[in-house]
Amino acid sequence: MIRKVVRLLAAALVLALAGPAVAQTSIDEAERGIVRVVVILETPEGRMLYGSGSGFVVGPNLVVTNAHVVAPARQRPEYGIAVVPPSGDGLLTARIIAYSPLTELALLEFQGGGADLEPLTISTVEPHAGDGVVALGYPDVDYQGATGADLLRPTPPSRTSGQIASLRDRAPTGDPIPTINHQAIISSGSSGGPLLDECGRVIGVNSWHVSGADTRETRGVSTRVGQLLQFLDESGVSPNLSDERCLTFTERVEAERAATIGALQQQNEELASKLETADRLTRIAVVILIGGTLALFVAVCVLGAVVLSRRRNHGHAAPAQHETVQHHEPEPFEAPRRRMGVVAIVGGAAIAAILIVAVGVALLQARENGEERAAAAPPAEFTGQITCTLDRENSEGAQGVSDMSFSASGNLCVNERTLYAPLDDGRYQRVIVLGEARAMDILTVNPQNGEFRRERFPLSDEDFEAANQAVAESGVGRGCDGDPEAVAQRNEALMPFSTGTPRQRLVWRCEARN
Numbered sequence: 001m002i003r004k005v006v007r008l009l010a011a012a013l014v015l016a017l018a019g020p021a022v023a024q025t026s027i028d029e030a031e032r033g034i035v036r037v038v039v040i041l042e043t044p045e046g047r048m049l050y051g052s053g054s055g056f057v058v059g060p061n062l063v064v065t066n067a068h069v070v071a072p073a074r075q076r077p078e079y080g081i082a083v084v085p086p087s088g089d090g091l092l093t094a095r096i097i098a099y100s101p102l103t104e105l106a107l108l109e110f111q112g113g114g115a116d117l118e119p120l121t122i123s124t125v126e127p128h129a130g131d132g133v134v135a136l137g138y139p140d141v142d143y144q145g146a147t148g149a150d151l152l153r154p155t156p157p158s159r160t161s162g163q164i165a166s167l168r169d170r171a172p173t174g175d176p177i178p179t180i181n182h183q184a185i186i187s188s189g190s191s192g193g194p195l196l197d198e199c200g201r202v203i204g205v206n207s208w209h210v211s212g213a214d215t216r217e218t219r220g221v222s223t224r225v226g227q228l229l230q231f232l233d234e235s236g237v238s239p240n241l242s243d244e245r246c247l248t249f250t251e252r253v254e255a256e257r258a259a260t261i262g263a264l265q266q267q268n269e270e271l272a273s274k275l276e277t278a279d280r281l282t283r284i285a286v287v288i289l290i291g292g293t294l295a296l297f298v299a300v301c302v303l304g305a306v307v308l309s310r311r312r313n314h315g316h317a318a319p320a321q322h323e324t325v326q327h328h329e330p331e332p333f334e335a336p337r338r339r340m341g342v343v344a345i346v347g348g349a350a351i352a353a354i355l356i357v358a359v360g361v362a363l364l365q366a367r368e369n370g371e372e373r374a375a376a377a378p379p380a381e382f383t384g385q386i387t388c389t390l391d392r393e394n395s396e397g398a399q400g401v402s403d404m405s406f407s408a409s410g411n412l413c414v415n416e417r418t419l420y421a422p423l424d425d426g427r428y429q430r431v432i433v434l435g436e437a438r439a440m441d442i443l444t445v446n447p448q449n450g451e452f453r454r455e456r457f458p459l460s461d462e463d464f465e466a467a468n469q470a471v472a473e474s475g476v477g478r479g480c481d482g483d484p485e486a487v488a489q490r491n492e493a494l495m496p497f498s499t500g501t502p503r504q505r506l507v508w509r510c511e512a513r514n
Contacts, residue, residue: 026199026200026393027134027136027159027196027198027200027393028200028393029118029200030056030120030136030194030196030200030201031086031136031156031157031159032086032116032117032118033056033057033117033118033119033120034054034055034056034057034086034136034137034157034193034194035054035055035056035057035063035083035084035085035086035117036052036053036054036055036083036084036138036151036155036157037052037053037054037055037063037065037069037070037081037082037083037084037094037108037192038051038052038081038082038083038084038091038151038152039051039052039069039070039072039073039079039080039081040079040080040081040082041078041079041080042078042079042080043078048148049148049151049152050072050079051069051072052069052138052140052151052189053065053066053069053070053137053138053188053189053190053191053192053193054069054136054137054138054157054189054190054191054192054193054206055069055083055108055192055193056120056136056192056193056194056202057117057118057119057120058107058119058120058122058232058237058239059119059237059238059239060119061109061110061111062107062108062109062119062237063083063094063107063108063109063110064105064106064107064108064192064205064228064232065105065106065108065191065192066104066105066106066191066192066205066207067099067100067101067103067104067105067106068101068104068191069106069191069192070096070099070106070108071101073096074096074099080093081093081094081095081096081108082094082110082152083108083110084151084152084153084154084155085113085116085117085154086154086155086156086157087116087154087156088113088116088154089113089154090152090153090154091152092110092111092112092113093110093111093112094108094109094110094111095108095109096108097109097235098231098234098235100231102175102177103177103223103227103228103230103231104171104177104205104207104223105205105223105227105228105231106192107231107232107235107237119239119240120194120196120200120201120202120239120240121200121201121202121239121240121241121242122201122202122225122228122229122239122240122241122242123197123199123201123202123203123225123241123242123243123246124225124229124241124242124243125197125203125242125243125244125245125246127164127167127180127197127203127204127224128164128167129163129164129165129166129167130163130164131163131164131197131198131246132161132162132163132197132198132248133161133162133163133164133180133182133183133184133195133196133197133198133203134159134160134161134184134195134196134197134198134200135159135160135161135162135182135184135185135186135190135193135194135195135196135206135220136157136158136159136193136194136196137157137158137186137189137190137191137192137193137194137206138155138157138158138189138190138193139158139160139185139186139187139188139189139190140187140188140189141187141189142158142189143189157193160184160185160186161184162182162183162184162185162220163182163183164180164181164182164183165181165182165183165219166181167179167180167181167224168180168181168221171207171208171221171223172208172210172221173208177223177227178223178224178226178227179204179207179221179222179223179224180195180203180204180221180222180224181219181220181221182195182204182219182220182221182222183219183220184220185218185220186206186209186220187209188209190206190209190220191206191207191208192205192206192207193205193206194206195220195222197246198246198248199244199246199247201242201246202225202228203222203224203225204222204223204224204225204228205222205223205228206220206221206222207221207222207223208220208221209221250501253394253505256394260446260448260449260451261425263448263449264425264426264448265425267448268426381447381512382408382412382445382447382450382510382512383408383409383512384407384408384409384512384513385405385406385407385512385513386405386406386407386408386510386511386512386513387403387405387510387511387513388403388404388405388406388452388508388509388510389403389508389509389510390402390403390404390506390507390508391507391508391509394507395505395506395507396502396504396505396506397503397504397505397506398504398506401506403508404508405513408445408512409480410480411484412428412445412447413479413480414430414445416479416480417478417479417480418430418478419476419479419480419482419484419487420443420445420484420487421484421485421487421488421490421491422484422488426446426447426448427444427445427446427447427448428444428445428446428447429442429443429444429445429491430443430487430491431443431490431491431494431495431498433459433464433467433468433471433494434456437456438458438459438461438464439456439457439458439459439503440456440457440459440467440494440497440498441454441455441456441457442454442455442457442495442498442502445510450509450510450511451507451508451509451510452507452508452509452510453505453506453507453508454504454505454506455498455502455504455505455506456502456503456504456505457497457498457499457500457502457503458503459497463497466497467494467497470490470493470494471490471494473493474486474489474490474493476490
């Protein structure tokens with residue numbers, strides 16, 4: 001009893017001293033740390049494969065597997081152990097450095113190579129029934145008909161998924177080992193491989209698979225991480241730990257959406273501030289231009305009046321003393337000529353002022369129209385031919401779905417026939433009713449981060465008829481020459497039919513092809 005308490009305290013100490021939680025990983029990242037564990041018999045005739053299982057990296061050159069996988073190598077000296085990484089040149093020799101048949105765990109140290117093998121992160125969060133899980137390893141059902149040489153070649157691990165069925169305090173053998181019963185399919189070759197949560201973190205070690213006596217229902221059984229952490233602590237190993245809860249698919253989508261909206265709002269605020277400053281400077285420049293023009297107009301008028309006045313005074317100057325005084329008779333057309341000169345100067349200045357003011361007003365209108373067009377059009381880098389890669393981690397129901405490509409033009413018109421409506425947060429959307437599938441698709445494109453999202457909602461017979469009626473009343477058809485506002489009204493009329501959880505959610509990551 002005292003020894004058990006000491007172990008629990010040691011495990012708690014490991015968690016306390018582990019430092020900051022390691023960031024969540026993914027299933028794809030975890031695959032780089034999965035290995036096949038092989039037991040090899042050395043004979044005079046050569047090397048023979050005796051048996052194999054699975055394992056995962058927990059530290060530099062350190063692999064965890066099941067005790068029963070490597071038990072033959074402890075019993076007879078002619079048996080050797082090696083690990084086969086998922087990629088690389090070949091197998092790596094290994095030796096047992098810790099062995100615990102009571103918890104069905106063993107720790108191996110391999111020699112040389114393995115630079116690409118990354119340690120997996122172990123989750124310290126308590127699992128619950130119903131949580132989604134993924135099993136990685138090398139089940140024997142995948143290698144029917146394979147030769148021993150085939151099993152010694154680097155191969156990516158197999159992946160199966162399911163849910164936690166129950167948590168138990170005993171193993172199928174009756175031993176007091178806390179376990180996880182799950183629905184991810186495993187077989188004998190899976191022994192020693194990790195059971196992961198949906199974030200790619202270890203929550204158990206696959207050790208058994210059982211079948212019901214009457215139902216023949218098959219379940220996998222994993223040793224829980226509490227036993228694993230005690231075993232590693234006693235072996236002097238400090239693994240990567242994470243105390244962050246793995247978000248569900250819906251929570252990840254909402255968190256991603258909130259982050260995207262927050263980033264877009266920040267970008268929009270910064271852009272609005274810059275546009276406001278530029279607009280203010282432009283208006284100031286136009287006011288200065290118009291004010292300067294009016295000032296020039298007044299100056300020209302004053303100058304013209306002064307010039308004409310000086311000419312008149314010069315014409316009536318007093319005669320010199322030696323000159324004979326003669327009476328000057330004005331020319332019959334002299335006064336009209338002066339008036340015509342003043343009118344010409346004032347008229348020319350007025351025309352120049354009107355032209356300059358008209359140019360300033362035209363500049364303001366052109367700027368406002370340009371801002372409206374820029375606000376309505378998608379970014380230039382998201383036009384032309386677009387290629388999209390399916391994001392399987394953030395998609396749901398993606399079986400049989402692959403990557404895709406499409407063209408985008410104008411105010412986000414897809415494939416020259418489907419016009420999308422802009423949303424307030426910078427995204428574009430189109431709602432489509434599918435006749436044969438009796439469903440409705442909500443298609444959303446985010447040009448800022450290149451995300452294309454499709455959510456499919458099933459429709460009842462009544463909703464299907466009502467949705468088709470709404471489509472007919474909208475008057476929106478195919479083509480890029482339609483009104484985005486009409487598309488937005490059509491979308492708004494159809495959105496009430498998207499009730500409940502979507503039957504399928506697909507996410508692609510897209511970028512414009514140069």
